[in-house]
Amino acid sequence: MAEPVLIVMCNFPDAASAERAAHSLVERRLAACVNILAPIRSVYRWQGAIEQTNEVPLMIKTTASRYAALEAALLAEHPYEVPEILAVEANRGAAAYLQWVADATEPDEHLPDGL
Template sequence: MTVSESADIQPAGEAAESILVAMTNLPDEASAARVARAVLEARVAACVNRLAPCQSEYWWQGRLEQAQEWPLLIKTTRAQYAGLEAVIRTEHPYDVPEIVTWPVGAGFAPYLAWVREEASGKPAGDATAPR
């Protein structure tokens, strides 16, 4: 059996319950922790990974800028995207926060089911769920 034939791997889906990974960057560790907590408390995501700081370089208002930022990787569903964006926009200190997503094409079936359940907008789940 090849990896693609494994019963534990499934397409992430095309409908509203399809899985997305969202990303945003914050200017400091405290704001990254605050946004991560707000997203989870709003039940619009199953998991947030607060990554180590990185160096960002970008154009802003006609000037080349450089800043240290704290990335968040957020696992959610297509159905919860609007709610996720609303929470990030409310909590984020930037005027124009980076909020980007990409679809998860396939993944470990039990993990994808866990993301769908936890990002359903209502309390549920198992404390022993995968991360």
């Protein structure tokens, strides 16, 4: 059985920053796949005021063992002061897909820091 797969959600302020992050995460093998979803309108409380803004959500598939590095990469690249980074474990899934996620996020010994 493959290790636990996580689905990580993270919103970005625009398509360009979302696409940069998606490519970086997959290139660095921190994510097997990143879906760049349709823009959404977010309403939230920030510093005592109700705000609303358009955002581009990413749905990121990774493994539990790669989560810490993925979160660190998102925090380093994200333009928000407090980016939304939420992870949930996939309780079920097609065995072949779950194994593919594990294989696609296996650290590459030829990359710096084993990324």
